[in-house]
Amino acid sequence: xxxxxxxxxxxxxxxxxxxxxxxxxxxxxxxxxxxxxxxxxxxxxxxxxxxxxxxxxxxxxxxxxxxxxxxxxxxxxxxxxxxxxxxxxxxxxxxxxxxxxxxxxxxxxxxxxxxxxxxxxxxxxxxxxxxxxxxxxxxxxxxxxxxxxxxxxxxxxxxxxxxxxxxxxxxxxxxxxxxxxxxxxxxxxxxxxxxxxxxxxxxxxxxxxxxxxxxxxxxxxxxxxxxxxxxxxxxxxxxxxxxxxx
Amino acid sequence: xxxxxxxxxxxxxxxxxxxxxxxxxxxxxxxxxxxxxxxxxxxxxxxxxxxxxxxxxxxxxxxxxxxxxxxxxxxxxxxxxxxxxxxxxxxxxxxxxxxxxxxxxxxxxxxxxxxxxxxxxxxxxxxxxxxxxxxxxxxxxxxxxxxxxxxxxxxxxxxxxxxxxxxxxxxxxxxxxxxxxxxxxxxxxxxxxxxxxxxxxxxxxxxxxxxxxxxxxxxxxxxxxxxxxxxxxxxxxxxxxxxxxxxxxxxxxxxxxxxxxxxxxxxxxxxxxxxxxxxxxxxxxxxxxxxxxxxxxxxxxxxxxxxxxxxxxxxxxxxxxxxxxxxxxxxxxxxxxxxxxxxxxxxxxxxxxxxxxxxxxxxxxxxxxxxxxxxxxxxxxxxxxxxxxxxxxxxxxxxxxxxxxxxxxxxxxxxxxxxxxxxxxxxxxxxxxxxxxxxxxxxxxxxxxxxxxxxxxxxxxxxxxxxxxxxxxxxxxxxxxxxxxxxxxxxxxxxxxxxxxxxxxxxxxx
Numbered sequence: 001x002x003x004x005x006x007x008x009x010x011x012x013x014x015x016x017x018x019x020x021x022x023x024x025x026x027x028x029x030x031x032x033x034x035x036x037x038x039x040x041x042x043x044x045x046x047x048x049x050x051x052x053x054x055x056x057x058x059x060x061x062x063x064x065x066x067x068x069x070x071x072x073x074x075x076x077x078x079x080x081x082x083x084x085x086x087x088x089x090x091x092x093x094x095x096x097x098x099x100x101x102x103x104x105x106x107x108x109x110x111x112x113x114x115x116x117x118x119x120x121x122x123x124x125x126x127x128x129x130x131x132x133x134x135x136x137x138x139x140x141x142x143x144x145x146x147x148x149x150x151x152x153x154x155x156x157x158x159x160x161x162x163x164x165x166x167x168x169x170x171x172x173x174x175x176x177x178x179x180x181x182x183x184x185x186x187x188x189x190x191x192x193x194x195x196x197x198x199x200x201x202x203x204x205x206x207x208x209x210x211x212x213x214x215x216x217x218x219x220x221x222x223x224x225x226x227x228x229x230x231x232x233x234x235x236x237x238x239x240x241x242x243x244x245x246x
Numbered sequence: 247x248x249x250x251x252x253x254x255x256x257x258x259x260x261x262x263x264x265x266x267x268x269x270x271x272x273x274x275x276x277x278x279x280x281x282x283x284x285x286x287x288x289x290x291x292x293x294x295x296x297x298x299x300x301x302x303x304x305x306x307x308x309x310x311x312x313x314x315x316x317x318x319x320x321x322x323x324x325x326x327x328x329x330x331x332x333x334x335x336x337x338x339x340x341x342x343x344x345x346x347x348x349x350x351x352x353x354x355x356x357x358x359x360x361x362x363x364x365x366x367x368x369x370x371x372x373x374x375x376x377x378x379x380x381x382x383x384x385x386x387x388x389x390x391x392x393x394x395x396x397x398x399x400x401x402x403x404x405x406x407x408x409x410x411x412x413x414x415x416x417x418x419x420x421x422x423x424x425x426x427x428x429x430x431x432x433x434x435x436x437x438x439x440x441x442x443x444x445x446x447x448x449x450x451x452x453x454x455x456x457x458x459x460x461x462x463x464x465x466x467x468x469x470x471x472x473x474x475x476x477x478x479x480x481x482x483x484x485x486x487x488x489x490x491x492x493x494x495x496x497x498x499x500x501x502x503x504x505x506x507x508x509x510x511x512x513x514x515x516x517x518x519x520x521x522x523x524x525x526x527x528x529x530x531x532x533x534x535x536x537x538x539x540x541x542x543x544x545x546x547x548x549x550x551x552x553x554x555x556x557x558x559x560x561x562x563x564x565x566x567x568x569x570x571x572x573x574x575x576x577x578x579x580x581x582x583x584x585x586x587x588x589x590x591x592x593x594x595x596x597x598x599x600x601x602x603x604x605x606x607x608x609x610x611x612x613x614x615x616x617x618x619x620x621x622x623x624x625x626x627x628x629x630x631x632x633x634x635x636x637x638x639x640x641x642x643x644x645x646x647x648x649x650x651x652x653x654x655x656x657x658x659x660x661x662x663x664x665x666x667x668x669x670x671x672x673x674x675x676x677x678x679x680x681x682x683x684x685x686x687x688x689x690x691x692x693x694x695x696x697x698x699x700x701x702x703x704x705x706x707x708x709x710x711x712x713x714x715x716x717x718x719x720x721x722x723x724x725x726x727x728x729x730x731x732x733x734x735x736x737x738x739x740x741x742x743x744x745x746x747x748x749x750x751x752x753x754x755x756x
Contacts, residue, residue, distance in 0.1 A: 005730070005738045011712050013662070017672055018705060020712035024719060031723045034730035039716050044662040050655050052616060052646070054608075054638030058659035065663060074742050109745050119742065122734045123452055141617035155355040174574045178615025185261060186697025187268050192615070193701060219703030224687070 008038040008070050010078035010111070012213070013045040019213045022079050025240035026114055030077075032243070033122050037077070043069035044088040049094075053180050056093060063090055064083065067103050075138040076111045080212045081143020084113045086147065088151055113143055114236055115211060115235035119152040125159050129242025132162035137235075138196070138219065140212035141174050153211055153235055162244050166203040173199075194223040200230055207231045209238050260613045263583040277401075277580045284405070284571040287514020288623070295510060305507045306627045308500050309562035311651065312492075316552065316561075317495045320543070326464025330526030333540045343544045344375045346485060347453075350540055351381050352485050356450035360442075362468065362475035363387035364455025364545055364564060366488045368400060369587045372453075378432045383453075384445050391438055395422055401581030401589060403514050403567040409580045440705040442474065452478035452536065456489035457564070458504055459541075462497045465525040467751050469508060469518040477522055485527070485536035491543050492561040498523075504564060507625035511566040530572050547600030556636045561594055562626045569620035569630060575613055584610055591620035591630045594679055598637055611637040679706050685713075731732040 005029075006144025015022045027037055047062035067090065070076045088111075092105035116123050137157060143149045157165055176182065194203050196219055200208050208223075208230050210216045220232035235239075257263035267273055293300040312319055324334045339344035347370075351359065359376060361367065373383040373394070385394040389406035393399065395418050399591040400406030408417065416429035419437055429434055454475055460465040466487055470473045479485055495504060509515040528535030551557045570590030571574045581589030586597035594614060620630040623701045641647060661667045681697055682690050691699045698704065702737035730738070 005735065005742070009555075012422055013668070016712040017675075017707055020710060020715060023712040026716070027719065027723065031727060033734065034728045036720075036724060036727050039713070039720070041713055041716070042665045044665050044668045045658075047662070052635055052638070053651065053655065054635065054640070055652070055655040055659075056639055058655045059661040062662035066664070076740070085388040122731075123740060124734075125738060141615075141619070145618040145622055162384065172619070174615045174617030174619065175613055176496060176574070181612070181615045182698055183694060185264065186700060187261075188264050188575055188578055188613065189615070190697075190701035191268055192574050193576075195574075217705070221698075221704060224703040225701060243322070 001205055002208060005075065007035050007037050007075045007077060008073040009039050010043060010066065010070065010076050010083065011039070011081040012078055012080045014213050014217070015079050018217070019234070022213055022234040023235055025234070026079050026236035027076075029127065029236055029240045029243065030118075031073055031123075032127075032195060033124065035122070040069040046083040048083065048086040049096045049179050051086065051089060051093065052178075059226075060093055063093055063104075064100070066090075067107055070107055070110075070225065071103065074110060075117065077117045077118070077187065078111070079114050079211065079236060080214070081113045081140050081147050081149055081213060082212050084111050085146045086143040087111045091180040091218045099123055105183075107125055113147055113149050113211060115152040116147070116149050125155040127156065127239050127243055128246050129159075129239050130161040130246040131238060131242035134164045134166055134204065135209055135238070136166045136200060136203040136208045138168055138169070138175065138200075138208060138213045138215065140163045141172075143211050144172070148212065153209075156235060156239065157209070160239070160246070163242075166205050168208075169199045169202055170195075171199075175215045175219050177215050179214070182218065189218075193218050197222045197228065201228060205230065207233060207238065209233050209235050211235055257583075257585075260585060260610050263585055264579040264613065266339040266655050267583045269645050270279055272411060272414065273409045273580050274578060275728070276409055278307050278577050280405060280569040281577050284513060284567075285623075288511055288568055288571065289514075291364050291510040291516065291637040294506070295506070295516075300504055300626055302625055303656065304503050305564075306496060306562065309626045310559070312494055312496060312500075313552070313561045314559060316494065318715060319496055320460040323459050323464055323494055324543075326462070327526070327541055328464070330464050331539070332464065332526055333544045335536070335540065337542055338545045340544075340546045341371045343370050343542055343546065344372060346540075346542050347372060347488070348375060348379055348381075351376065351451060351482070353377065354450055355608055356381050357483075358382045358384060358445065358449045359451040359453050359486075360386050360449040360478050360482065361390070361453045362447055362455070362470065362478040363390050363404075363406070363486060364453070364588065365400070365403060366455050366490050367453065369546065370488070370544070372488070384420070384442070384449070384479060386445070386468075386472075386724075388472060388474075392418060392443070393446060395419070399582070399587070402606065403565050403588060403592070405567070409582070411605050415454055425503055442477075444476045446481045449478075449482045451484045451486060451499050452480075452482035453488070454478055455485050455658055456493050456541075457508065458495050458497075459489055459493045460498055460501060460523070461494055463525055465523050468524070469520075470506075470522075470524045471515075471519040473520055476522055478520060479524055479536070480534045482625065485539045486492045487539070488542045488543060488755065489543055491545050492563075499600075505722050508564055508566050511564075511568040511623070511625040512589050521564055539549060547602070551599060555635060557595075560596060560633070561627050562628055563596070564626060565592075566625055567657075568623040568625060572619040572623035574619065575615065575619065581615070586610075591634075592628075595630055595633045595637065599633075602642055607637045608646065608648075613643075641664040669711075669713070672707065676707050 047059035051059035094100035175196045178188040183187040298669040376383045386390045392407040402408040412429045420427045456466045526541040584593045588596045594610045620629045688704040
C-alpha cells in the first residue's frame with residue numbers, strides 16, 4: 001500500500017458561503033472511512049451562473065480556478081450534482097485551448113458527486129445510521145439526468161434504520177431553480193417551486209432530503225415562505241446526524 | 247418578413263406572455279392534465295416495449311446519418327417521387343412555399359381545401375394566404391378544427407387545442423352547430439365527424455403535412471388517429487403535401503424504427519390508429535386517390551442548421567411533442583407563451599434557429615431552467631438543454647446581451663478568479679445583511695431579491711463560511727484518523743489505474 005490516495009473537496013461556493021454545515025457533515029462522514037479530504041483554498045465557483053447565461057469568457061476565468069485547484073489529486077468530491085455536472089462542461093468550454101482542454105478532461109474523469117463516491121468508490125451503502133423520521137427525496141435534475149446519479153442516494157437512504165421513506169410524487173420534475181432562471185423568470189420559477197412544495201406536502205414527510213443545495217435552497221425557501229414545517233437537509237447531513245444517533 | 251410567429255397570447259416578451267398564461271387557471275389545468283397523461287402514457291409504453299435506450303440510439307443514428315447526407319437522400323427521394331408521377335417543388339422560403347401552393351389552388355380553381363394536421367403549413371401561415379385568394383381552408387383534425395373555429399394557433403405540436411377544456415370546446419362547437427352540444431367528448435367528436443363528411447366530398451384539394459418521406463421509393467408517410475388524413479389523401483382530385491426538407495429517412499426499414507419511436511413518444515400508443523404510406527397519385531387500377539399529387543419541399547431556415555455543429559441535430563426532430571409533455575415550464579405556461587409556431591423546448595430552440603434572429607434569441611431561450619427533461623424524453627436524443635445555452639452564448643458573443651447583466655457577469659468573474667476576493671465579498675455580505683436579515687432570514691422584496699423573495703425566504707449568511715472553519719475541522723479529524731478499508735483502497739487504486747490506461751473520461755453519463 002505504498003501510494004496514498006489524495007481526495008480533494010470541491011465545496012462549491014454555495015455550501016462554502018451559506019451551508020458550511022453540509023460540507024462539514026460530508027467531511028466528517030468520509031473521515032469515518034479513513035478518507036481525509038484536502039481542501040485547496042484557491043477554489044471558488046464552478047462558473048455555472050456565467051456559463052448557463054452565455055458568458056463563457058467569464059465562465060472560463062472561474063473554471064480555471066477549479067481546474068487549477070484540483071490538478072494534483074486523485075479524486076474530487078462535491079456535495080452537488082449540478083456543480084459536478086458543470087465540470088463535465090469544461091472540455092466544451094475549453095475546446096479551442098488544447099492544454100486546458102486536456103486538463104478539463106482529466107478533471108472530469110476524476111470528479112464525483114458525494115453519493116456517487118460513497119457508493120461506487122468506497123463501496124458503502126449502509127453508513128450505520130439511525131434516523132427515525134418520515135423522509136422524502138427530491139432527485140435534482142443535473143445529478144440524476146446528466147450525471148446519472150439515481151440509484152446511489154436511494155441505496156443510502158434505504159439502509160438508514162428507523163427511517164420511513166415516502167416517494168415524492170412527480171419527483172423528477174425540476175424544482176424551478178435553474179440559477180439565473182429564478183431571477184429572470186421569477187413567476188415561472190415561482191409556479192414550479194410552488195408545485196414542488198405542494199408535492200412535498202402531499203407526502204406528509206417531516207424531512208426533505210436531496211443532493212444539491214441550490215435546489216434545496218429554493219424548495220426550503222418556498223416551504224418556509226408558506227410556513228410549512230418541513231426540515232430540508234442534504235443527504236450527507238442526514239446520514240451524519242443518523243450516525244451520531246446510532 | 248416570413249413566419250413572424252403570431253402566438254395567440256399578447257405580450258412582447260416570453261415573460262409577459264408567460265405571465266398572462268400563469269394567470270389563466272383554465273389553461274394551466276388543461277395543459278397540466280393532458281401533458282401528465284401523455285407523459286405517463288409514454289413512460290408506460292416505452293417500459294413495456296423494453297430496451298428503450300437502444301431504440302433511441304438507433305433512432306438518433308438514423309437521423310444523424312440522413313441529415314449528414316441530406317442532399318443525397320433528398321435527390322433520391324425526388325427522383326423516385328417524380329418517377330411515381332408526383333410533381334415535386336422546392337421552396338427556399340415561406341413566401342415561395344405559399345406562392346407554389348396558391349398557384350396550384352388558382353390553377354385548379356379551388357373553392358375549398360381540406361387539410362390534415364400539418365405544422366409546416368402553420369409555420370407558413372398558409373390558411374391566411376388561402377383565405378386571401380378566396381379559398382376556404384378547412385382543418386379536419388379535431389383539435390385543429392377547434393382552434394380554427396377559435397381563431398387561434400396550435401399551442402402544442404400534436405395536441406393543438408391542449409389549452410382548452412371540453413366545456414370551452416363545447417361552447418365553440420355549439421356556436422358552429424347553431425345548437426347546444428353537451429360537453430361530452432363522444433357528442434362533440436360526433437358533431438365534427440358529421441360536419442366534415444360533406445366537406446371531404448366537396449373539397450377540390452386535399453392538403454397534408456408529412457411525418458416521414460421515404461427516399462428509396464419516393465413515398466410519404468402519415469401517422470394519425472382520426473382517419474381524416476386518409477380522407478384528405480383519397481377523396482379530393484388534387485393532393486398537396488408540404489414537408490420540411492428534413493423529413494426524409496432512407497428506407498422502409500428505417501421507418502420501422504421511427505414507427506416504434508414516434509407514436510410511443512407522442513401519445514404512448516404502440517401505433518397510431520392509421521399509418522398511411524402514399525406512393526404517387528392514383529394509378530389506373532386504383533379505386534381512389536388523387537389524380538394529381540404535389541409535394542412541396544420547404545427549407546425556410548432549415549438548411550441554416552446544416553454544418554453548424556451546435557445546431558445540426560435540430561433537424562433530427564421527428565415532431566413527437568415528448569419534450570413539451572416532459573417540460574415543467576411548458577406545463578405552467580402552455581404553448582402560446584413561446585410566441586411561435588413550435589412551442590416547448592423544441593420551439594424555444596427551433597424558432598430562433600430557423601430565423602437566425604440574434605436579437606430575439608435570448609428572449610425564449612431564457613425561459614428554461616435547463617433541467618434536461620426534454621433531452622431525456624427525446625426519442626432521437628437531441629440535446630435541447632445544451633442548445634438553449636448555445637443560443638444564450640451566441641447572443642452575448644454577438645453583442646446583444648443585457649448591459650447590466652454583462653457588467654454583473656464581469657464582476658462575478660473578477661470575484662471568482664481569486665479566492666481572496668471571494669472571501670472579501672463574503673465578509674462584505676455579512677456586514678451588509680445586518681441591515682436586512684432578521685433571525686437568520688432575509689425577506690425583503692427589493693432589487694435582485696424582489697422576484698426570488700416573492701415566493702421564498704432567503705437564509706442569511708452564517709457567521710463562518712466553510713473555509714473559515716476548515717483549519718479547526720481538519721485538525722480535529724486528522725487526529726486519530728483510521729486507515730481506508732483495504733477493499734475500498736484497492737478499488738480506488740484500480741480506478742486511478744484504469745483512468746490512466748483507458749483515458750476514459752467520465753464514469754457517469756456525462
